[in-house]
Amino acid sequence: MTAGVDMGGTKIQTAIVRSGKPLGQARVPTPRGGPGEVLESVRSTIVDAAAAAGIAPADLTGVGIGFPGAYDNKTGDTVSAVNLAGFDKRYPFGSRLSKAIGGAPVIFDNDVRAALLGEYRAGAGRPFKDMLGVFVGTGVGGGLILGGKLRRGQGSAGEIGHTVVSDAGRLCGCGRRGCLEAYAGRGRMELRARKLVERGDSTILFKVMAEKGRDRLTSGVIAAALARGDNMADQLITDAVWALGIALASVQNVLDLEAIIIGGGLGDRLGPPFIDRIGAAMQPHLFMDSRPPKMLATELGDLSGAVGAALLALDAGAPRSQAAPVR
Amino acid sequence: MTAGVDMGGTKIQTAIVRSGKPLGQARVPTPRGGPGEVLESVRSTIVDAAAAAGIAPADLTGVGIGFPGAYDNKTGDTVSAVNLAGFDKRYPFGSRLSKAIGGAPVIFDNDVRAALLGEYRAGAGRPFKDMLGVFVGTGVGGGLILGGKLRRGQGSAGEIGHTVVSDAGRLCGCGRRGCLEAYAGRGRMELRARKLVERGDSTILFKVMAEKGRDRLTSGVIAAALARGDNMADQLITDAVWALGIALASVQNVLDLEAIIIGGGLGDRLGPPFIDRIGAAMQPHLFMDSRPPKMLATELGDLSGAVGAALLALDAGAPRSQAAPVR
Numbered sequence: 001m002t003a004g005v006d007m008g009g010t011k012i013q014t015a016i017v018r019s020g021k022p023l024g025q026a027r028v029p030t031p032r033g034g035p036g037e038v039l040e041s042v043r044s045t046i047v048d049a050a051a052a053a054g055i056a057p058a059d060l061t062g063v064g065i066g067f068p069g070a071y072d073n074k075t076g077d078t079v080s081a082v083n084l085a086g087f088d089k090r091y092p093f094g095s096r097l098s099k100a101i102g103g104a105p106v107i108f109d110n111d112v113r114a115a116l117l118g119e120y121r122a123g124a125g126r127p128f129k130d131m132l133g134v135f136v137g138t139g140v141g142g143g144l145i146l147g148g149k150l151r152r153g154q155g156s157a158g159e160i161g162h163t164v165v166s167d168a169g170r171l172c173g174c175g176r177r178g179c180l181e182a183y184a185g186r187g188r189m190e191l192r193a194r195k196l197v198e199r200g201d202s203t204i205l206f207k208v209m210a211e212k213g214r215d216r217l218t219s220g221v222i223a224a225a226l227a228r229g230d231n232m233a234d235q236l237i238t239d240a241v242w243a244l245g246i247a248l249a250s251v252q253n254v255l256d257l258e259a260i261i262i263g264g265g266l267g268d269r270l271g272p273p274f275i276d277r278i279g280a281a282m283q284p285h286l287f288m289d290s291r292p293p294k295m296l297a298t299e300l301g302d303l304s305g306a307v308g309a310a311l312l313a314l315d316a317g318a319p320r321s322q323a324a325p326v327r
Numbered sequence: 328m329t330a331g332v333d334m335g336g337t338k339i340q341t342a343i344v345r346s347g348k349p350l351g352q353a354r355v356p357t358p359r360g361g362p363g364e365v366l367e368s369v370r371s372t373i374v375d376a377a378a379a380a381g382i383a384p385a386d387l388t389g390v391g392i393g394f395p396g397a398y399d400n401k402t403g404d405t406v407s408a409v410n411l412a413g414f415d416k417r418y419p420f421g422s423r424l425s426k427a428i429g430g431a432p433v434i435f436d437n438d439v440r441a442a443l444l445g446e447y448r449a450g451a452g453r454p455f456k457d458m459l460g461v462f463v464g465t466g467v468g469g470g471l472i473l474g475g476k477l478r479r480g481q482g483s484a485g486e487i488g489h490t491v492v493s494d495a496g497r498l499c500g501c502g503r504r505g506c507l508e509a510y511a512g513r514g515r516m517e518l519r520a521r522k523l524v525e526r527g528d529s530t531i532l533f534k535v536m537a538e539k540g541r542d543r544l545t546s547g548v549i550a551a552a553l554a555r556g557d558n559m560a561d562q563l564i565t566d567a568v569w570a571l572g573i574a575l576a577s578v579q580n581v582l583d584l585e586a587i588i589i590g591g592g593l594g595d596r597l598g599p600p601f602i603d604r605i606g607a608a609m610q611p612h613l614f615m616d617s618r619p620p621k622m623l624a625t626e627l628g629d630l631s632g633a634v635g636a637a638l639l640a641l642d643a644g645a646p647r648s649q650a651a652p653v654r
Contacts, residue, residue: 253487254471
């Protein structure tokens with residue numbers, strides 16, 4: 001049995017996994033006091049998830065961490081992560097965590113790749129060998145499985161969020177203009193909403209945010225405002241669907257994939273109706289329009305990343321000949 | 328020794344190849360009288376190229392044809408090709424050609440894939456395992472080598488020409504709007520030039536075309552007008568560079584490739600200055616902007632397709648265990 005940890009800017013989600021099945025899980029908000037506090041939170045989720053699975057942390061054969069930044073698996077250090085407070089220099093996260101939970105080895109991988117791997121091996125992607133995973137949350141992350149293997153490229157393959165959907169279009173968090181993420185990422189949607197409100201447009205988005213006790217436009221806030229017929233929320237999602245339609249159709253034309261899986265906070269929350277709209281927006285741009293890719297929701301939802309991270313730990317602990325294939 | 332035939336809408340280019348080197352070649356304009364005439368032209372280029380290489384056609388162990396349409400390698404039939412007059416129904420091209428040249432087996436593949444394979448194994452792509460080939464000619468074709476293997480997807484991977492660079496932009500030959508090919512394909516450039524002339528804009532493009540005795544804006548006509556400082560030619564190429572910059576940067580962000588090879592009639596004719604401009608246009612959109620892909624001209628030029636087709640014939644004739652890897 002291995003543990004997987006999805007270490008996000010908002011929450012830490014941990015799962016204990018055997019044979020691709022989550023047997024216990026635990027989740028806490030990500031603390032903002034730096035690596036030491038985050039380490040303690042990760043440790044506590046592992047203890048709680050292990051208890052839920054009926055085991056002790058010392059029984060784990062490995063821990064995988066889906067990390068939203070740079071890491072060094074040789075030393076077990078985290079190196080940097082812009083969305084995690086205090087992670088701006090090296091920290092011996094892996095070795096300290098391993099010691100704190102009774103010795104299981106800790107391995108890091110990219111958070112988006114971990115989520116894609118979870119869906120590919122234990123979720124909606126199981127029937128396919130060629131797929132794109134698109135995780136629509138604060139940003140828009142992506143990953144590719146081609147011919148049954150995770151595509152890493154020179155190290156950063158899968159950055160679907162920074163495909164160009166409109167030259168000189170909206171400003172993206174990366175500093176460039178017209179990226180997919182500038183339209184479909186929740187973070188840029190919030191900036192856009194604030195700008196429209198400043199201009200005098202009306203919306204219930206910020207009222208819903210306050211009602212829910214949030215300090216930002218979470219996926220839940222956007223979904224609730226949409227359900228209540230808010231025009232601005234509808235326009236933001238319409239723009240996101242438009243941008244996703246262009247970006248995903250272009251990728252499909254180049255790669256001729258079997259399936260595209262849409263997940264992430266917003267993707268999971270809005271679910272199949274959102275995914276169907278994206279499929280419809282792609283259709284006019286598809287070169288092989290009689291053979292569109294299957295458009296899928298995640299099966300593991302919030303747990304994609306944690307389950308994928310646990311599978312990475314499993315592969316890392318297996319003899320080399322078994323660890324080589326991704327599936 | 329094998330022969331490779333690049334069967335284009337404009338010309339038929341044949342080469343005799345041994346160990347990846349062209350030993351003899353021949354070229355004729357593509358006749359417009361249907362498959363029988365084209366067959367005779369292909370036969371004559373094989374005879375001439377073989378003579379130049381100092382062999383007889385009967386010495387060939389195989390013939391590969393890079394075909395711009397649909398084919399059936401089980402029967403050896405060509406099925407259809409919109410850019411070849413008369414190729415609108417099945418024709419036993421392979422079996423008749425084989426008989427006419429003394430029995431060498433004939434195999435078909437896609438023309439763009441053949442050209443990419445030629446550059447990958449015998450041209451500019453030799454140092455790389457992960458690359459995109461972009462062939463800028465009448466249209467814009469593309470092909471991918473990923474991890475040392477030709478990517479076929481569900482059968483039509485590589486259609487870079489139909490990535491979307493501007494939603495609701497210029498009309499493409501495929502009937503959609505804003506495709507890369509609508510800006511960078513020579514065919515759409517010509518339509519654009521005619522439209523601008525109708526509007527009253529001035530250009531020497533059509534005068535150069537007449538001087539050269541052409542009935543369309545060939546790559547040579549465009550290059551000559553550019554060299555003579557024609558504003559309209561410059562604007563057409565500037566638009567093409569802009570569109571290629573967006574499309575290739577987006578693909579690079581998703582695939583994190585080592586190299587991009589630019590060929591085709593226009594790519595080969597305009598060469599490194601054109602390719603460097605495309606690289607510069609990509610730069611602002613690259614997510615990993617400190618590590619852009621190598622931007623390469625073809626090494627085989629006009630012969631990429633014929634050499635690649637000959638290598639396909641070589642692979643097809645090799646024992647199965649040798650034929651499996653692409654390189």
